Amino acid sequence: MLVFVVFTCIVLFIDKGRLKKDPAHQDEGHFTDYMSGFFPIILIVFVLRTFVAEPFQIPSSSMRPNLVVGDFILVNKFSYGIRMPILNNVLVPTGEVGRGDVVVFNYPENTKINYVKRAIGVPGDLIEYKNKVLSINGKVVEDHPVGPLSYTENTRQYGQITIATEAYRETINGH
DSSP states (O other): OHHHHHHHHHHHHHHHHHHHHOGGGGGGOHHHHHHHHHHHHHHHHHHIIIIIEEEEEOOSGGGTTTSOTTOEEEEETTSSOEEOTTTOOEEEOOOOOOTTOEEEEEETTEEEEEEEEEOOOOTTOOEEEETTEEEETTEEOOEEEEEEEEEEEEETTTEEEEEEEEEEEEOSTTO
16 A cells, blocks of 8 residues: 555656646646546545554454454554554554454464454463363353354355354453
């Protein structure tokens, strides 16, 4: 997106420079005129996506039943701080991640993959998951069966499959 903003800005300056040199030849620069018209739109989209909100697509079924594969969510960029583009450094902190928040982050082993998950812990918490029992700071998180859950999943290996499982609900600090 940044490259497209820079490109359309350069084309805009080329187009404006050509018009200043010879206003009679403005009909010859159709491409530069057309591309320079995109600059304000691309700049606004770039600023909005960088500083205000960004759309993400749900990549897996891990957030079922609320968020399913292919759903789009709009992420508020101001929730945890105003960040520097590309460097991703926090310039102005505006909040902290809390339990129950849906967060988007890069997978540490492959930063091109975005993960969408619900936070269950905050810095300083001791999270333990052993024998299908979740505990936070030594306190077991109670879960209650909700009932059967069945959904269709598209996989690369097997195509479309139906998954039948049991749904559980847990509450962590009111979330």
